Amino acid sequence: MPRAPIFVVSLAAALVLAGCGTGGDGSDASTRQPTSHASRSPAAPPTTSGGPDHAASQQPSAPPSSSAHRHRRHKVGALQPRMRLTTAAHLLDADTLPALDERTWTVADTGPEDPEQDAAVGACQKTVLDTIGAIETVRRSFTAPGRAGATQVVARFADARSAWRAHQVLISWQEDCAERVGGTDVGPVRSVTVAAGTGDAYRTAAGRRASGLGILRSGPFLTLVEVTTGDDDYPDRRDPARAAVRRIARTF
16 A cells, blocks of 8 residues: 555656647647747748749849940940030020020021031131031021121030131231231130130121121030121120120030
């Protein structure tokens, strides 16, 4: 009889140890994964039907290197059509060309300058700008009541130094204009304060026609603008050609 309690205690301990090795339903605890732990694991990324190649295509591409970016910018900037648009962008419109008193301007024609047919702009100019180094020119003419007219030419040269040389040629033509062109009064060249580049202007008169010529040079560009009146009524105090040079300079 004294051994009975010891047997009962041993049996109870064995049952407790057996319960620690199995789940409540008798399954092995070492292979059974708790459902609560599985629900907290991070979700896998959605799969795609296109396979690994398709999945790779969905990843954001790396930004282009600085060298490749500079190459693309240089290539686009060197395109000739883009440069032509830049040249024409410096032409004034009818409402931006300074008016003569109360008379307003109308655009008569716009296009590339033709060295064989178009006359040189300005009473003192010997030739069009193509013959002194311009590689591209665009020309716009204007009309206004009272036989008034205006012409603007924008020329692009190979570089800024070539444009500077052409500017010096234009000034030299003005210096001997009175002797070379008979019956023409030529005023002095006066500088024009502009927002960009270098500006000059002077006046001429021949008979009943008076005109003002403005010159603007900015980088590789050189612009001429002439305003002419046919009734000897060119404004005395306000020079439309000088004002036009200032407005053209704002386009650079």
